[in-house]
Amino acid sequence: MKILVCISHVPDTTSKINFTENNTTFDTNGVQYVINPNDEFGLTRAIWFQEKQGATVEVVTVGTAEVEPTLRKALAIGANSAIRVDMPALDGYAVAQQLAAVVKNGGYDLVIAGRESIDYNGGMVPGMLAAMTGANFVNTCISLEIDGTTATTVREIDGGKETATAALPLIIGGQKGLVEESDLRIPNMRGIMMARQKPLNVVPPVDSNAETQTVSFEKPAAKGAVTLVDAGNLDQLIDLLHNEAKVI
Amino acid sequence: MYLVRFRESEHHKNKAGTIKVTAIKNKIMSVLVYTESENGAFKKTSYEVASYAKGIAAMLGTDVTAIAFNTSDAGELGTYGVNKLLTVNDSKLEKFTAAAYADVIAQAAKQENAQVVVISSTADSKYLGSLLSVHLKAGYVTNVTALPESASPFVVKRTVYTNKAFSNTQVNTDVKLLGLSKNAYGLKENTVSCAAEAFAPTLNENDFNVKVQSVDKATDKVTIADAEVVVSAGRGMKGPENWGMIEELADVLGAATACSKPVSDLGWRPHGEHVGQTGKPVASNLYIAIGISGAIQHLAGINSSKVKVVINTDPEAPFFKAADYGVVGDAFEVVPALIEKLKAFKAANA
Ligand SMILES: Cc1cc2nc3c(=O)[nH]c(=O)nc-3n(C[C@H](O)[C@H](O)[C@H](O)COP(=O)(O)OP(=O)(O)OC[C@H]3O[C@@H](n4cnc5c(N)ncnc54)[C@H](O)[C@@H]3O)c2cc1C
Ligand SMILES: Nc1ncnc2c1ncn2[C@@H]1O[C@H](COP(=O)(O)O)[C@@H](O)[C@H]1O
Numbered sequence: 001m002k003i004l005v006c007i008s009h010v011p012d013t014t015s016k017i018n019f020t021e022n023n024t025t026f027d028t029n030g031v032q033y034v035i036n037p038n039d040e041f042g043l044t045r046a047i048w049f050q051e052k053q054g055a056t057v058e059v060v061t062v063g064t065a066e067v068e069p070t071l072r073k074a075l076a077i078g079a080n081s082a083i084r085v086d087m088p089a090l091d092g093y094a095v096a097q098q099l100a101a102v103v104k105n106g107g108y109d110l111v112i113a114g115r116e117s118i119d120y121n122g123g124m125v126p127g128m129l130a131a132m133t134g135a136n137f138v139n140t141c142i143s144l145e146i147d148g149t150t151a152t153t154v155r156e157i158d159g160g161k162e163t164a165t166a167a168l169p170l171i172i173g174g175q176k177g178l179v180e181e182s183d184l185r186i187p188n189m190r191g192i193m194m195a196r197q198k199p200l201n202v203v204p205p206v207d208s209n210a211e212t213q214t215v216s217f218e219k220p221a222a223k224g225a226v227t228l229v230d231a232g233n234l235d236q237l238i239d240l241l242h243n244e245a246k247v248i
Numbered sequence: 249m250y251l252v253r254f255r256e257s258e259h260h261k262n263k264a265g266t267i268k269v270t271a272i273k274n275k276i277m278s279v280l281v282y283t284e285s286e287n288g289a290f291k292k293t294s295y296e297v298a299s300y301a302k303g304i305a306a307m308l309g310t311d312v313t314a315i316a317f318n319t320s321d322a323g324e325l326g327t328y329g330v331n332k333l334l335t336v337n338d339s340k341l342e343k344f345t346a347a348a349y350a351d352v353i354a355q356a357a358k359q360e361n362a363q364v365v366v367i368s369s370t371a372d373s374k375y376l377g378s379l380l381s382v383h384l385k386a387g388y389v390t391n392v393t394a395l396p397e398s399a400s401p402f403v404v405k406r407t408v409y410t411n412k413a414f415s416n417t418q419v420n421t422d423v424k425l426l427g428l429s430k431n432a433y434g435l436k437e438n439t440v441s442c443a444a445e446a447f448a449p450t451l452n453e454n455d456f457n458v459k460v461q462s463v464d465k466a467t468d469k470v471t472i473a474d475a476e477v478v479v480s481a482g483r484g485m486k487g488p489e490n491w492g493m494i495e496e497l498a499d500v501l502g503a504a505t506a507c508s509k510p511v512s513d514l515g516w517r518p519h520g521e522h523v524g525q526t527g528k529p530v531a532s533n534l535y536i537a538i539g540i541s542g543a544i545q546h547l548a549g550i551n552s553s554k555v556k557v558v559i560n561t562d563p564e565a566p567f568f569k570a571a572d573y574g575v576v577g578d579a580f581e582v583v584p585a586l587i588e589k590l591k592a593f594k595a596a597n598a
Contacts, residue, residue: 013525013545017412037526092378093387118410118525123390127346127378136457137347139375142519152461156520157371158473160465166458176526181513211387211421215403218414220551226558226568231577234589237557240573242593245555247477247534248501 001055001146001168003046004106006099006113006125007074008036008089009067013118019217026119026217035070038114042174044184045144046112047078053146056080058106062089062098068200075195076187082198087205090213092120096128097208103133109168110151115140115175126173136166142177279305280362282353283314283325283333284370290316290323292435292474293368299436300428301366302329303395308363315356315447317341317349326442328435334360334447340456343463348455350376354383355449357423364424370473377427387419390427393552410525411551429552430473431531472523475504477534478553480523482508482546484539484560484579488516493583494538500590506530508540524549538579542567559583 011017011031018027035043049055059074060083061067071082085098103111113126123139130137136151142161143154151170155162156177187195229237241248281301283294294316301312311331314322318341322333334356341348353376357365365386367373374390381388389406393414396404401418404426408415472478479498485491491505498505505521512522523530525548535553539560540546547570550556558571559582568574575582 011409013548017409019413093381096382119408121391121408121410122388123374124378124381124388127375128382128388131350131379131382134454137379138458139346140371153458155371155375157463157465159469159471160463160520162463163461164458165461176522177519211419212389213418213420214408214415215418216416217408218405218416220412220414223570224572226571226574228568228574228576231575231582231585234575234582234586237573237575237586238589238593241534241555241557242597245534245572247555248590248593 001049001053001110002106002108003049003055003057004103004108004111005039005043005046005057005059005074005079006111006129007039007043007059007061007070008114008117008119009033009061009063009070010036010117010119013037017219019219023217024214033067033070035073036114036117038116038118038175040184041176041178042112042114042172043074043077043079045174045178047185048179049146050078050080058083058108060085060099060102062087062095064088071200072195073187075198075200076191077185078191080198082200084200084202085205086202087208090210092122092124093128093212094208094210096125096132098205099125099129100132101206102203103129103135109149109170110146111135111169111171112174113171115173123173126171130171133169133171135169135171137171137173138164138166139173141172141174144172144174144178276361277308277310277363278360279308279310279312279364279366280353280357280360281312281314281330281366282368282373283316284368284372285316285319288319288321290319290325291370293370293430295324295328295435296431296433297366297368297428298325298328298330299438300395300433301364302438303433303436304364304366305329307396307399310363313356313360313362315353317352320444322442322444327437327439329438329440330442331440333442333444335444336447336449338449338451340451343460344372345456345458345460346372346375347379347458348451350379350383351452351455352449353380356447357384359447362423364426366426366428369427369430373427377425381425384423384425385421386423386425387421388425388427389417389419391429392426393429393432395433407552410548411529412548429531431533431554432552470498470502470504472504472506472521472528472530475532477501477503477536478506478523478530478532479503479536479538480506480508480530480540480550481511481538481579482540483510485511490580491517493587497536497583497587497590500587500594501534503536508546537567537571538583540567541565542570
């Protein structure tokens with residue numbers, strides 16, 4: 001089984017979000033980058049298939065050279081090889097077009113992407129990729145088993161779960177649940193050393209076009225100060241929620 | 249990350265602000281909205297997306313058509329500005345199947361010559377949205393929070409960086425697909441008469457390749473997605489055995505229950521309750537956080553809730569900075585007292 005894991009290179013969850021150049025560009029100053037958390041769950045599940053079912057795991061990121069440390073980290077965690085499509089990620093559509101070219105060339109049985117990236121939050125790349133390549137697609141996937149050429153998936157729905165089966169090739173939008181939090185791996189010394197020898201292939205982009213573009217960014221309006229209510233005077237809290245906030 | 253600035257598109261270069269989208273002649277344009285229903289009744293989010301679609305239609309000088317599955321009744325869609333409802337009734341479409349639904353909605357959008365298609369942010373709408381966008385060659389913007397600031401160029405506001413910022417996003421395709429954030433626009437009455445009309449799509453076998461085997465859904469519980477009020481608790485509750493009071497408080501408020509990430513990682517509560525940057529987003533009217541410190545990853549997920557109440561023993565807990573109302577106190581005393589007071593309040597206001 002050949003697995004491709006799509007990795008988005010995103011600011012660490014603790015990053016302060018600021019913009020420069022008249023609010024048109026993300027301020028990378030002091031920002032640490034990580035593997036998108038949803039993708040980290042997917043990568044760990046892929047490594048499980050590698051260890052238990054003899055799969056090979058390739059990772060891919062569409063991005064400029066600065067994303068390479070993130071790909072090296074995925075290699076250190078255990079991926080066999082990596083691809084970087086040498087193009088800035090313009091929007092979800094352009095990224096999906098690039099990934100579709102990789103998928104069509106690669107003959108993968110399974111493509112694991114994340115439900116959403118925590119920077120762009122588009123939640124669109126895996127589904128677009130599925131529509132472009134004709135593969136089956138399951139989103140918000142929280143459990144994935146493969147038996148021969150059939151996958152059994154569990155999808156999180158509002159208020160519950162849905163179990164479905166689908167033939168490979170399959171693309172999932174994965175998230176927490178694919179593996180337990182405690183199974184996530186931190187690269188060890190051996191993994192980091194081995195990652196240096198593993199192939200990281202830089203491929204040129206195919207023709208693609210962005211459908212959307214950010215004109216400007218804005219930060220949310222500053223919040224007013226909290227109104228504190230004495231623990232012994234909860235009637236006041238109820239009064240505020242009823243008459244001032246009008247939410248009960 | 250897609251946040252590299254992109255050159256101004258050729259299409260709009262010389263014409264920004266001058267061409268009117270409605271100037272394209274021949275066929276009459278429309279705005280199409282996908283309205284989800286459950287057991288034959290529309291979800292509240294459907295009325296919100298309908299209201300929003302009406303807002304866009306008014307900007308473009310056109311009408312709103314809705315499409316719904318497994319219902320033949322327009323419900324209150326007319327109240328929220330929908331002129332026509334396309335009803336799809338086919339035994340193969342009784343169960344939600346993203347690929348098939350996306351295909352059907354795309355066919356309806358083409359029939360109606362929809363220039364803008366609006367969907368919600370439910371799990372099902374997000375599932376089908378990306379498929380739909382490719383079928384329609386429509387630029388897709390998710391987590392939209394307001395009406396477009398201009399129709400030409402078409403620029404709409406959305407949240408990015410998990411609610412830590414907004415992006416004013418320009419869509420450069422002829423057809424646009426917008427996913428509206430829950431609770432961002434609200435319900436807006438705009439009564440028109442709404443006629444239902446059957447829509448018979450051409451179904452494709454390949455649309456049913458993902459086969460749903462079973463659905464496991466608690467029917468007696470309010471879901472975080474639908475809830476107006478969410479009661480959420482963290483590690484400050486000490487252990488799963490103490491969640492009785494959290495559930496009781498939720499019960500009194502008709503609220504959904506939620507939790508912080510470590511609480512679900514520890515197995516105290518199911519994963520489906522984990523909210524935050526790596527869990528579910530919460531966009532309720534009221535969010536009550538009990539024994540949750542207010543870490544940045546937690547706040548990112550609940551930022552778009554309207555009113556936040558924090559109950560915490562530590563006056564320095566970061567959550568107080570993000571809250572509207574706060575009680576510095578021990579949850580084990582405050583919560584039971586609050587339940588009693590709320591019961592009395594409800595009895596008095598019944
Ligand atoms: C990559 C990454 C992603 C993450 N994503 C998320 C996410 O999506 N969602 C999320 O929630 N977290 C997330 N986290 C974890 C986050 O950083 C915090 O660790 C977590 O939110 C803390 O949970 P807590 O507030 O329940 O626990 P604590 O931080 O332990 O806080 C407990 C609070 O309870 C209060 N307390 C104690 N006793 C009482 C009492 N008797 N009455 C009232 N208050 C009391 C304490 O004062 C304290 O403020 C993420 C972390 C990382 C690294
Ligand atoms: N630049 C990228 N390169 C590779 N995969 C990506 C990229 N951007 C997004 N993805 C994948 O698509 C998923 C959803 O991203 P998004 O549509 O941006 O929310 C991510 O979790 C990744 O798996």
